[in-house]
Amino acid sequence: MSAFRLSRVALRARPTKFQNALQRRGYAEAISDKIKLSLALPHQTIYKSTDVVQVNIPAESGDMGILANHVPSIEQLKPGLIEIIEESGGSKQFFLSGGFAVVQPDSKLSINAVEGYALEDFSDEAVKSQISEASKIAGGSGSEQDIAEAKIELEVLESLQAAMK
Amino acid sequence: MAFAWKAAGLTYNRYLAVAARVVRRSLKEDKRLQAERRGEMDLRFAKWENGKQGENKSLGEANASAMADAAGQEAK
Numbered sequence: 001m002s003a004f005r006l007s008r009v010a011l012r013a014r015p016t017k018f019q020n021a022l023q024r025r026g027y028a029e030a031i032s033d034k035i036k037l038s039l040a041l042p043h044q045t046i047y048k049s050t051d052v053v054q055v056n057i058p059a060e061s062g063d064m065g066i067l068a069n070h071v072p073s074i075e076q077l078k079p080g081l082i083e084i085i086e087e088s089g090g091s092k093q094f095f096l097s098g099g100f101a102v103v104q105p106d107s108k109l110s111i112n113a114v115e116g117y118a119l120e121d122f123s124d125e126a127v128k129s130q131i132s133e134a135s136k137i138a139g140g141s142g143s144e145q146d147i148a149e150a151k152i153e154l155e156v157l158e159s160l161q162a163a164m165k
Numbered sequence: 166m167a168f169a170w171k172a173a174g175l176t177y178n179r180y181l182a183v184a185a186r187v188v189r190r191s192l193k194e195d196k197r198l199q200a201e202r203r204g205e206m207d208l209r210f211a212k213w214e215n216g217k218q219g220e221n222k223s224l225g226e227a228n229a230s231a232m233a234d235a236a237g238q239e240a241k
Contacts, residue, residue, distance in 0.1 A: 079184050097188040098181055114185035123193045145233050148173035153187045
């Protein structure tokens with residue numbers, strides 16, 4: 001009689017145990033699909049460990065999009081536009097003058113640049129007049145260093161002009 | 166060589182400074198005036214020899230000529 005009661009108890013106990021197993025968190029839920037972005041300039045912090053969905057960067061090795069759980073890497077940035085897709089689904093764009101992006105192993109991305117501004121902060125005329133000035137120097141008979149600097153300026157300005165269109 | 170500016174003796178630091186300067190100059194008037202102050206640098210140095218102060222030189226100009234020398238050395 002007592003053995004029969006014991007088996008009844010066991011029968012009743014089983015379904016609750018099974019439910020517990022279903023409620024246990026699996027690997028897929030435990031991992032966040034967001035990447036923590038820090039975007040810092042020497043004089044300003046634009047993002048400080050903020051969760052974002054994706055960041056598109058213009059690396060020297062080619063344009064790339066970085067999502068969560070990206071393989072750790074260090075990328076030198078070209079002067080160009082970075083695009084940040086935020087949690088809300090909106091995206092923000094900044095023009096960076098060049099720097100480095102470091103993807104850390106735990107879904108963290110640190111971007112360091114010297115100057116970074118939103119596209120609406122740039123003036124069309126200033127870019128155009130600088131392009132003509134820099135091309136004059138680049139094609140002129142200045143010192144090797146002056147020509148090299150003018151070519152750097154041209155690279156930045158042309159990237160900026162393309163981004164503004 | 167991967168970068169043209171390296172062949173001219175320019176350092177990466179100089180490359181970044183030039184790129185940042187041109188970005189600052191491309192800004193709209195109000196932001197530009199604020200930003201351009203960040204690009205200013207006026208450091209001077211003098212070498213002391215035998216207890217006497219040498220010539221007072223600008224660090225920026227000394228760096229520029231050092232980069233030109235470096236490019237000349239590499240070409241030889």
